[in-house]
Every structure is written in C-alpha cells, then in structure tokens.
Amino acid sequence: MMLYPNLLSSTIIGDLKLSNRVIMAPLTRMRAGPGNAPTKLNAEYYGQRASAGLIITEATQISQQGQGYLDTPGIYTDEQEAGWKHVVERVHSRSGLIALQLWHVGRISHSKLQPNNALPVAPSAIPAPAATARIPHEDGFLRVLCDGPRALELEEILGIVNDYRNSAIRAKRAGFDAIEVHAANGYLLNQFLSTNTNQRTDSYGGCLENRARIVLDVVDAVVSVFGAGRVGVRLSPNGIFNDIEDTDAEEMTSYLARGFSERGLAYLHIAEPDWAGGAPLSDEFRKSIRDNFKGALIFCSNYTAAKAEKIISSNIADAVAFGRAFLANPDLPERFRVSSPLNEADSKTFYCGAEIGYTDYPALTKDKGNSELEHKNS
Ligand SMILES: Cc1cc2nc3c(=O)[nH]c(=O)nc-3n(C[C@H](O)[C@H](O)[C@H](O)COP(=O)(O)O)c2cc1C
Incomplete structure (x- = not known):
C-alpha cells in the first residue's frame, strides 16, 4: 500500500496538470555561467529533478x-533567455513542468553588484543591519554587509514593474510553464509589504493597501503575459529573514490572498517562518488563507512526506514544496513512493562547488531494486 496517496496524486493548479504534489522549492545555487546565464550544468541539474509535480x-x-549575490541567473539578456530555454527544454523532454521565480533583491545587495556601482534601491532608505550580499573578490567572492540603500523615486517603481513584465515576456519565449513572483524572504517586494522597511508617504507606502500596491502591479504585469492560470506568488508571513519585522503580516497576507483570488491566480506559495526564523503560523491563520484564496495553496518549510501527506489530506494545502530534500534527492517523489531513505543535503555546497553537491547526488537505481543507491562517483 502506498504510504502517501494524497501527496503522490495528480492535481490541477491553474492551467497546469501536475503528476504529483511534490513541488521543488526555489533554491538559489549560485552556479550561473558568464553573463549570469544558465549553463548546461544547470540544465542537467533541473533535468534530474523533472519528476517533481512542478519545479520552481x-x-x-x-x-x-535586482541582483544581490554573485553568479545568480538573470532573465533580462538574450544570453540568459537562451540559457533558460535550454533548461526548460531539458525538463520538458522528461515530461516535467517548470516555473521561473522572478526576483529583485532591493536593499539586499551591494554597490559592487549594481550598474555603475550605484547604491542598491529599496522602498525607503533603511539599511538591513545584519544582511549580507555576495560580491566578486579577486578570483573568488566575499560575503559583505549590504550597503545603502537609497529610496526609489515614484517613476522608478513603474520602471521596475516594467522590468517584471519584460522578464515575463522573455520567460514565455524560453518556454516556461508558469511564473512565480518572489514576494518573500525580505527581498524588494517583501520590503514594500513590511512595516519596518516601507516608510514611504506616496501611493506605495503608508496604509496596507498602498504597501501591497507594487505586488499587485507586478502580478498584473506578469498575468498580462502568461495569463492568471500560470502565475503564482510566494509570500513569507511572519518571516524575519533579511531583517524583516512586519507588524501586520497576517492581515497583509489575507488582503493579498483576496486580491490574488479576484485575479484568478494559479497558486499562493507560503514559505513558512520556521526555516529562517519568525513566529510559526497558527492553524487559524492557515485556515484564513484557505478562506481568502480560491486557487491552489502550497506550503513549504521543514516538511517530511508524512507531514506533507497530513496537511494535504486535511485540506489545508493542495501541494507541498520541498527545498533541501529536493536539492539532495533528484528523484524525491519516487523515494517517497517506495519509502526509501533520503540523501542528506550538504550545506557546505549549497552556494558553491560546481557539480559537487549539485548534480552528483545519487538517484535510486532502477535495475538493482529501489532500495539500493547509485553511487555515480564511487
Ligand atoms: C540553498 C537554499 C537556497 C534557497 N533559495 C531560495 C530562493 O531562491 N527563493 C526562495 O523563495 N527561497 C529560497 N530558499 C528557501 C527554500 O525555498 C525553502 O523555503 C526552505 O529551504 C525551507 O524548505 P525546506 O525545509 O524544505 O528546505 C532557499 C533555501 C536554501 C536552503
């Protein structure tokens, strides 16, 4: 008998038909090639994980x-678009689905990474006291405290919304199945949402509706390219990563969930705080998100298959995203299906190491029985 019948069952999310509800969570790996373009190695990594219900x-x-770390990929040049096309083709050739997570780091950057070494930008000129960026240094890199930021002018906000639209156009040409708007984890959009980072006095700051405005503008821009059934948003209510201290995160989440619902978005993805700090989500709050949002709900953070099965079977979530488990187990749904032990993720190679700790995590062998592991490098 299968242990996780709900987690491993197919489902519809917006316009997408997923073969299972084991989502690959977005994972920065800092292994893009020259010009921040995805490489063949990146295509191999995502291709290995194509059995996910959906790769984000x-x-x-x-x-x-929008860049805050060295060697993260972009989607604003022809070279980057071509690199992503190759990644998407590899995933599609293995019958997978793949969504692109769109990102602007806002104040979590450093002038060394910015055009003309300008200061990073944010809703308000409030630095992130403890957050770091990763900048080039001699032949390698250095982790340094973020500098700046300066507050965005009103017209510049319209320009950023336009950058999201243009990136979505490129993503569509590259063949992506969907877009995830990254409004979580203390980056630019989260900086607009949060009370401690947004002290603007114009139409993008102050009351909750104003702080939410840019997220809805970005969603509308991306929906105009992909259609609502292929757009999701990631939020991290109560999260404190990157020095976020939001006094009304729950109310904001409910407001946004209603706005996303009215627009018919495919999914809302909640990055729970227990991964990087913050008060855990209460059951009442989870229920209120369900009540406010009619699309699919994805939760993520420290899930095991058993915990994921439970939250799906009790109808709190429609799917669960796995980060570190997917990073270390390219065939995660199959391992859940046969109750195989999981490879441990090695945090030392999260952000460096080329193929080491990236494409060399072993999959289960098909021919030797499912309980044996294939040691590619032994
Ligand atoms: C190496 C690493 C990179 C991450 N990169 C991203 C990212 O690019 N975007 C994002 O929204 N979250 C990112 N996260 C957070 C994960 O998506 C996820 O929320 C977190 O790992 C908790 O899930 P887990 O317990 O299943 O790993 C990252 C986490 C890790 C460990």
Missing part, C-alpha cells in the same frame, strides 16, 4: 539592479 526555479533577477 531558483530566484532569478529581472535586472542587474
């Missing part, structure tokens, strides 16, 4: 201004 890519910057 690593966060991908919409402009150079």
Whole structure:
C-alpha cells in the first residue's frame, strides 16, 4: 500500500496538470555561467529533478539592479533567455513542468553588484543591519554587509514593474510553464509589504493597501503575459529573514490572498517562518488563507512526506514544496513512493562547488531494486 496517496496524486493548479504534489522549492545555487546565464550544468541539474509535480526555479533577477549575490541567473539578456530555454527544454523532454521565480533583491545587495556601482534601491532608505550580499573578490567572492540603500523615486517603481513584465515576456519565449513572483524572504517586494522597511508617504507606502500596491502591479504585469492560470506568488508571513519585522503580516497576507483570488491566480506559495526564523503560523491563520484564496495553496518549510501527506489530506494545502530534500534527492517523489531513505543535503555546497553537491547526488537505481543507491562517483 502506498504510504502517501494524497501527496503522490495528480492535481490541477491553474492551467497546469501536475503528476504529483511534490513541488521543488526555489533554491538559489549560485552556479550561473558568464553573463549570469544558465549553463548546461544547470540544465542537467533541473533535468534530474523533472519528476517533481512542478519545479520552481531558483530566484532569478529581472535586472542587474535586482541582483544581490554573485553568479545568480538573470532573465533580462538574450544570453540568459537562451540559457533558460535550454533548461526548460531539458525538463520538458522528461515530461516535467517548470516555473521561473522572478526576483529583485532591493536593499539586499551591494554597490559592487549594481550598474555603475550605484547604491542598491529599496522602498525607503533603511539599511538591513545584519544582511549580507555576495560580491566578486579577486578570483573568488566575499560575503559583505549590504550597503545603502537609497529610496526609489515614484517613476522608478513603474520602471521596475516594467522590468517584471519584460522578464515575463522573455520567460514565455524560453518556454516556461508558469511564473512565480518572489514576494518573500525580505527581498524588494517583501520590503514594500513590511512595516519596518516601507516608510514611504506616496501611493506605495503608508496604509496596507498602498504597501501591497507594487505586488499587485507586478502580478498584473506578469498575468498580462502568461495569463492568471500560470502565475503564482510566494509570500513569507511572519518571516524575519533579511531583517524583516512586519507588524501586520497576517492581515497583509489575507488582503493579498483576496486580491490574488479576484485575479484568478494559479497558486499562493507560503514559505513558512520556521526555516529562517519568525513566529510559526497558527492553524487559524492557515485556515484564513484557505478562506481568502480560491486557487491552489502550497506550503513549504521543514516538511517530511508524512507531514506533507497530513496537511494535504486535511485540506489545508493542495501541494507541498520541498527545498533541501529536493536539492539532495533528484528523484524525491519516487523515494517517497517506495519509502526509501533520503540523501542528506550538504550545506557546505549549497552556494558553491560546481557539480559537487549539485548534480552528483545519487538517484535510486532502477535495475538493482529501489532500495539500493547509485553511487555515480564511487
Ligand atoms: C540553498 C537554499 C537556497 C534557497 N533559495 C531560495 C530562493 O531562491 N527563493 C526562495 O523563495 N527561497 C529560497 N530558499 C528557501 C527554500 O525555498 C525553502 O523555503 C526552505 O529551504 C525551507 O524548505 P525546506 O525545509 O524544505 O528546505 C532557499 C533555501 C536554501 C536552503
């Protein structure tokens, strides 16, 4: 008898038909090639994980201004678009589905990464006291405290929304099945939502509706390219990563969930705080998200297959995203199906190591029986 019948069952999310509800969470790996373009190695990595119900890519910057770490991929040049096309083709050739996570880091950057070494931008000129960026240094890199930021002018906000639209156009040409708007984890859109980082006095700051405005503008821009049934948003209510201290995160989430619902978005993806700190989500809050949003709900953070099965069978979630487990187990749904042990993720190679800790995690062998592991490098 299969242990996880709900988790491993197919489902419809917006316009997408998923073969299972084991989603690959977005995972920054800092292994893009020259010009921040995806490479053959990146295509191999995503291709290995094509059995996910849906792959959500690593966060991908919409402009150079949106970059905060060295070697993260972008989607604003022809070279980057071509690299992503190759990745998408590999995933599709293995019958997988893949969504691109669109990203602007806002204040979580450093002038060394910015166009003309300008200061990073944010809703307000409020630095992130403890957050770091990763910048080039001699032949390698250095982790440094973020510098700046300066507050965005009103017209510049319209320009950023336009960058999201242009990135979505490129993503569509590259063949992506969907877009995930990254409004979580303390990056630009989350900086607009949160009370401690947004102290603007114009139509993008102040009351909750104003702080939410840019997220809805971005969603509308991306929907105009992909259609609502192929757009999702990631939020991280109560999360404190990157120095977020939001006093009304739950109310904001409910407001946004209603706005996304009215627009018919495919899914809402909740990155739970227990991964990087913050008060855990209450059962009442989870239920209120369900009540406010009619599309599919995905939860993520520290899930095991058993915990995921439970949250899906009790109808709190429609699917669950797995980060570190998918990073270390390219065939995660199959391992859940046969109750195989999981490879451990090695945090030392999360953000470096080329193929090591990236494409060399072993899959189960098909010919030797499912309980044996294939040791490609032994
Ligand atoms: C190496 C690493 C990179 C991550 N990169 C991203 C990212 O690019 N975008 C994002 O929204 N979350 C990112 N996260 C957060 C994960 O998507 C996920 O929320 C977190 O790992 C908790 O899930 P897990 O317990 O299943 O790993 C990252 C996490 C890790 C460990």
